[in-house]
Amino acid sequence: MNSTTTSTPRLTDADLREVRPFFILVMLVLAGIYAFAVYSTPDLRAPIRLIPFTAIMLIHAALHWISPRFTTGQLRPAIVYLTIQGVLAFALNLLAHNLSIAFGLYAALIGEAVGALRDRRLAAGAIATYLALGSINFVLGAGWGSLSSWFFAALPMTLFVVIYVVLYQRQAEARERAQALLAELETAHRQLVEYAAQVEDLTLANERQRMARELHDTLAQGLAGLILQLEAANSHLTSNRFDRAQMILQQAMARARATLADSRRAIDDLRTGAGRDAAEAIRVEVSRFTEATGIPCSLDLTLLPALPDSIREHALRAISEGLNNVARHAKAKEASVRVGSSNGWLEIEVRDDGVGFDPVAAKQQSGHYGLLGMRERARLAGGALEIDSARGSGTTLKLRLPVKVEAE
Numbered sequence: 001m002n003s004t005t006t007s008t009p010r011l012t013d014a015d016l017r018e019v020r021p022f023f024i025l026v027m028l029v030l031a032g033i034y035a036f037a038v039y040s041t042p043d044l045r046a047p048i049r050l051i052p053f054t055a056i057m058l059i060h061a062a063l064h065w066i067s068p069r070f071t072t073g074q075l076r077p078a079i080v081y082l083t084i085q086g087v088l089a090f091a092l093n094l095l096a097h098n099l100s101i102a103f104g105l106y107a108a109l110i111g112e113a114v115g116a117l118r119d120r121r122l123a124a125g126a127i128a129t130y131l132a133l134g135s136i137n138f139v140l141g142a143g144w145g146s147l148s149s150w151f152f153a154a155l156p157m158t159l160f161v162v163i164y165v166v167l168y169q170r171q172a173e174a175r176e177r178a179q180a181l182l183a184e185l186e187t188a189h190r191q192l193v194e195y196a197a198q199v200e201d202l203t204l205a206n207e208r209q210r211m212a213r214e215l216h217d218t219l220a221q222g223l224a225g226l227i228l229q230l231e232a233a234n235s236h237l238t239s240n241r242f243d244r245a246q247m248i249l250q251q252a253m254a255r256a257r258a259t260l261a262d263s264r265r266a267i268d269d270l271r272t273g274a275g276r277d278a279a280e281a282i283r284v285e286v287s288r289f290t291e292a293t294g295i296p297c298s299l300d301l302t303l304l305p306a307l308p309d310s311i312r313e314h315a316l317r318a319i320s321e322g323l324n325n326v327a328r329h330a331k332a333k334e335a336s337v338r339v340g341s342s343n344g345w346l347e348i349e350v351r352d353d354g355v356g357f358d359p360v361a362a363k364q365q366s367g368h369y370g371l372l373g374m375r376e377r378a379r380l381a382g383g384a385l386e387i388d389s390a391r392g393s394g395t396t397l398k399l400r401l402p403v404k405v406e407a408e
Contacts, residue, residue, distance in 0.1 A: 022168075023065055026108050030061045033104045037096045044096055053095045060088045060105075067112060078116040082126055085109055086133055093137040102137050103153065106130045107161050114165040127158060222259025224328055225292050226252055251291055258288065278304055278312045282319060286337055289323040295335055297323070302340040311401050314377040315339070315348055321374055322350030322397045330354025330395060341403055345383075348399040356394050359387040374399065 034057050038044055044053060067081055089105040113126035131154055138150040229252040236245035279301060286299045307315070319337060326335050332354035339348050371387070374397070378385040381401045389395035 023068070026064050027061060029104050029108065030057065030064070033101045037098045037101050040100075041096055041098045044098070049095055053092065056088055056092055056095070060085065060092065063088075064108065064112075067116075075117075075122075079122075082109065082113055082116065085112075086130060089130075090133045090137065093134075094140070102134045102150075103157060106134045106154070107157055110158055111161045111165045114162055115169065118169075127162070131158065222255065222263070224324060225255050226259070228327060229255060229292055255288070255292055278307050278315060281312075281316050282337070282339055285316065285320055285323065289327065289335070293327045295326065295332055297335040297337060300336070300338040300340070304339065304346070305341055305403055307346065307403065311346060311381060311403065314381045314383075314401060315346060315399075318348055318374050318377060318397075318399050319350060321371075325371075325395075326350070326352045326354065329357070332394070344403055346401040346403045348397075348401070350397045351394070353394045356389045356391050358391065359389055 034054075037053070038050070044050060063081065063085055086109060089102075089109060092105060093102050109130050110127050113130070114123050117123040117126055131151075134154060135147055135150055138147055229248050233245045233248040233252065236242070236248065282301060283299065286297050289295070290297050319339075323335065323337070326332050330352045332352035335350070335352040337348075337350055339346075341347065375385050378399060378401070383399060383401035386398040386400075387395070388398070
């Protein structure tokens with residue numbers, strides 16, 4: 001492995017606070033080593049040795065305290081730091097002539113080496129170096145005969161320190177992973193809240209569109225039919241055709257009652273989703289159109305499959321809107337409605353022989369919501385709406401809706 005590319009993550013301020021207890025313990029150990037060395041070594045209390053020993057110990061302790069800030073995540077500074085600290089520990093042992101302090105000094109450095117050098121080969125090299133320096137201190141202080149005692153005590157100490165630091169690192173890594181997962185969960189939670197708000201907004205928008213369609217297909221169409229009938233009655237009254245006017249007014253009253261019933265039914269449908277029998281409702285709609293307008297309208301109604309509530313409602317509203325457009329705009333003499341099913345599709349066709357219109361221009365005009373509502377219904381149901389019309393050539397509306405029979 002290329003050592004120049006080996007690195008570990010930098011410690012955050014929170015991580016520094018977490019490792020502080022370990023370095024506080026190191027400071028206490030160094031203070032104890034200093035006091036023990038001065039107390040147990042009379043020669044060390046001489047100023048010529050005490051002053052440099054104290055100064056080196058202070059530098060050694062200060063470097064320990066600030067080491068996390070420039071060793072974690074930076075390989076070269078960590079190697080330089082561990083080298084300097086090894087030299088200082090070696091010097092302290094030479095000045096003290098007290099071999100017992102070597103265990104504390106080198107144990108702390110071995111623990112830092114394992115923590116700072118995550119690469120196993122580098123950490124093993126640092127441990128071997130510190131054990132070698134300790135061996136030299138023992139040989140210089142007590143001769144070659146003390147070397148076996150040093151290894152007998154140093155090896156278990158080293159093993160304990162390495163295991164402790166490795167376990168601490170694994171705990172820290174597990175904590176970091178847990179914090180990362182917690183951050184991801186918080187992010188996911190925020191996204192879910194945002195998505196829920198978006199879904200709610202879309203649901204409200206769709207519900208407003210649905211209510212607008214229902215109002216148009218019930219109240220607006222009913223009132224439009226009433227207006228046509230009242231205008232016809234007024235025309236007959238002006239021409240003194242009272243019997244005909246009375247008959248149309250009676251039809252208008254029936255239309256008003258039917259519109260009120262449709263409005264109530266639409267409200268019930270919005271609340272419960274209940275619907276009527278499709279075939280019967282289509283017949284009633286065509287009959288109502290003929291009675292209100294006097295325009296003959298033929299009905300070709302084949303046997304229909306059981307329709308889901310949503311498809312049935314879209315079909316009925318589309319037929320009602322198509323006939324309403326014939327009554328209001330087409331100036332037709334005849335109309336026809338054909339409803340059937342083929343290959344899993346419900347096919348609806350409303351045809352008239354009226355004046356026709358330009359479908360492209362109609363899309364660009366505001367205030368005409370009938371065709372817009374039919375297009376929306378086709379889109380929501382997964383179907384398609386075709387408009388075949390031209391000025392002077394009549395109009396044919398073709399609506400295809402997918403028939404998905406609801407499972408019982």
